[in-house]
Amino acid sequence: MALSVSAGKKKDFVDYSYELTYVKDVPASTVGFTVFKVWSYGKKKELLTKDICMRNAVHGLLFKGLAANYSGKQGNVPPLCPEGYQAHKEYFDRFFNSGEYRQYIQLTSRGAQSAGDVIKGKKEWQVGLLVQVNLKELRKRMEKDGIIEGARSIFSR
Template identity: 30%
Template sequence: MKKKFIILALAALTLSLGSCATKNNFGYELNCLGVGSEGSNLIKVYSYAKNYNKAVNQAKHDAVHGILFKGIVGGNGCANQPAIVKPQELAANQAFFDKFFKNGEYLRFVNISNDGSVDGSDRLRVGNNYKIGVVVSVQKDALRKYLEQAGVIKRLDAGLF
């Protein structure tokens, strides 16, 4: 019985993680550029899409998605930052996250950090797609607080008192 439960739980987790992935075959890449204003991270996101404008818009999605589910690898003065959402929290709240991304609620927490222009070296043609490197600022602390208030994740100080 216990073995059957573990297999079902792993299958559910695999399916839920797959549905949260980006909509292209390439995924995305995140590079930490530093800590922005209070409670935010400055990130360069490399996103893939059929055209330039779609890639820039996809970068906003990918930045929030990465902070939530992948975490950020340290470098450029940044420490490693684990994903905000644990796999079990994602599995338990899949409908919430589907709605969060589909309705564009994530856009409240991300901004293009420059004037929207992209350096020529950050525009690459990859097959039929473009790989665009965009610098964005993600309000990580506000995002965490929003998820805590929604009851999706536990507070950092939960269980300490």
């Protein structure tokens, strides 16, 4: 998924090219957190920083979700905002450009990468980073800000 985002008069073209995957044999994290690997793709390895990978991880949980791990250890995480970025573009431009997303994500292993986490393909680099996202608090934030409906509002109809 590639998406160009522009903020104000200055045009920042940000490439959201990534994939989220569960990782085998990763212990469960703190309650409310989801642990997974984010794979970010780009033409220049030096542009695929830890910040870009962390942004992609939060972006992925908001708009793509995380497919179930078929070993039975982790379940499917549907996207928090299935209507997409454009439905609340100004809000998400601010959320990502200001770095607010960082309060919901942590690097595991202090951001150390394993062998095989930096791969040079024919046309692009692939960089993997193991992260944990506080999905519970991210969902609460989206509900509080009126981006998604909470469970109570769904049942009170």
